Amino acid sequence: MTTTTRRRLAATTAVLALAATLTACSNADEPASESPAAQESASSEETGEATEHNAADVEFAQMMIVHHQGALEMAELAVERASADEVRTLAERIAAAQGPEIELMSSWLVTWDEELAADAEHGGMDHGGMDMDGMDQGEAMAALSELEGVEFDRKFLELMVAHHRGATEMAQTQLAEGADPDALALARSIRDDQNAEITEMENLLRNL
Incomplete structure (x- = not known):
């Protein structure tokens, strides 16, 4: 080298x-x-994404539980009395959806260490559309109990449309003021699902 x-x-x-x-x-x-x-x-x-609930979340859960309980009461009566298969099927679907939602919201309130439901007598049953065509829950159930056949079907649909509109208003308020991600997701689901059911019920009313 x-x-x-x-x-x-x-x-x-x-x-x-x-x-x-x-x-x-x-x-x-x-x-x-x-x-x-x-x-x-x-x-x-x-x-620092927010994950804690606020007062709007609590009110939404408390009042929507009361609201759903009213819908369940009406739906269960419709399952027994409706003359049209389409109305009975709708009532069964409403009951099947809202029962689990009541359980879900109740579990949130327990986790949050809050009261399970607002006082229906003093909290105002008119809150969030509990007033249905000038009737509260008790008056609506009394009116339905006196009807049969197509008359029952029509009255049930009319009252449930008003009831659903109240729920969508409550859901919209929650979406504007709430903080808990799960509560916001449920509010969005209630708004979308019940708006679709309102359209379905209005179509049924036109065909009865």
Whole structure:
């Protein structure tokens, strides 16, 4: 090996050693790269996303429980008395949906250490549309109990349309004022589902 070749090899070795040293220093100074999941978690902690309930959440759950109980009472009577299969099927669907929602909202109130339901007598049954065509829950049930056949079907649908409109108003208020993510999601579901059922009931009324 010539002297020139030895000098070139020595120079190349030195350059490679220097590069390795610089790379090691650079890696030591830079923090390790985080996974997307870790970055998202850190981002959530920094933004401090709200997860606690507020007074609007409590009122929504308390009043919607009372409201749903009224709908269940009407729906169960319709399952027994409705003359049209479509009306009976609708009543069964309303009862099947609102029963579990009552249980869900009740569980929230227990978790929040709040009263399970607002006082129906003093809290105002007209709240959130509990007034149905000028009648409260008791008057509506009394009126339905006196009817049979198509007359019952029509009155049930008319009262339930008014009842649903009250629920959608309550849900809209919750969406504007609430804070709990689960309560907001339920309010959105109630608004969308009951608006669809209002359209369905109005179509049934036109065909009775």
